[in-house]
Amino acid sequence: MKKRLIVMMIAVMVFTASPFMSNEAEASGTVTPSALVEYALKFKGVPYKWGGTTPSGFDCSGYLQYVFNNFGISIPRVSADQQKVGTSISKSNLKPGDLVFFVAQPGNTRISHSGIYVGNGNFVSATSSKGIAVESLNTNPYWAPRYVAAKRYSSVRETTTTPVAAPKPALPVGQYYDVSTGHWAVNEIKSLSSKGIINGYDVSIFKPENPVNRAEAATMIAKALGLKPVNGTSFKDVSSAYWANGYINVAKNAGIIDGRGNGYFEPTALVTRAEISAMLTRAFAMKATNTTVKFNDISGHWAESSVIKVASSNLATGYDDGSFKPDASAKRAELAAFIYRAIGN
Known part of the structure; x- marks a missing residue:
């Protein structure tokens, strides 16, 4: 028992x-x-x-x-x-x-x-x-x-009973609710939006402080150059059905982007300020125009030459402490400003 x-x-x-x-x-x-x-x-x-x-x-x-x-x-x-x-x-x-x-x-x-x-x-x-x-x-x-x-699942549910506000109307192209007229990059964002180089999100939201991923960066630069999407697959992790595949292919063919080794591009990985510098240098065949440009955190960095070129061309700037922060993620407003300056608008 x-x-x-x-x-x-x-x-x-x-x-x-x-x-x-x-x-x-x-x-x-x-x-x-x-x-x-x-x-x-x-x-x-x-x-x-x-x-x-x-x-x-x-x-x-x-x-x-x-x-x-x-x-x-x-x-x-x-x-x-x-x-x-x-x-x-x-x-x-x-x-x-x-x-x-x-x-x-x-x-x-x-x-x-x-x-x-x-x-x-x-x-x-x-x-x-x-x-x-x-x-x-x-x-x-x-x-x-x-x-x-x-x-x-019970964990997937509406969590508020607060009345939902009426949706805001869409603003004219280039205007966004979260980019005020006093925003430091308002002109750059408006100009590139009107040209179809960059886009916002639903209901005229831009999210200027959001980081940019590698697929978005390749797409924006390719559009800025007027390059047309190309069919095919250049990387193992970018399928032909991926939204940015065509622009990634044409940017690769033009020598603007590289993968991250072993045939992978990592399209959703955040793009760094160093990577953006390298992409812009290749895209616009830039040369250093001001040899006095220096930063205290790029010596020996793989993108040192590219950083000097974009900075001396006044496409990108550093920070008040004398750094460039090459490995920091680039933000949407920053990339808009870099591209705007590169195409001379």
């Missing part, structure tokens, strides 16, 4: 301790559906990598785990286990932020793929053919017949 009681106690402990038997994802916070979807869509075009869990390459469940982890929400690693938590949702009641699940072949029962519902009958997931891509849940000939279930 005593032995039987011990066995029963162990069974109860195992049952209650198993993380996959819980009905909810573990969360240290919450996220709104719109914020989750917006973040998930930032990785469109990132290539598929079996076992991948980072922006250099994702598999389907690794992608979902990465997105949720960004908001402090812990979910299981594999699709089959991700389907075991949360609340079951019918297809007709899907809302953005819900997880959708698929089987390898119609009629199977084993979950083999997962994605995030983004609204309007579409979902985003890591696919082996297109990388991170948005597909139709209802009409896609491959995914539609393989859809089997959906789950909603």
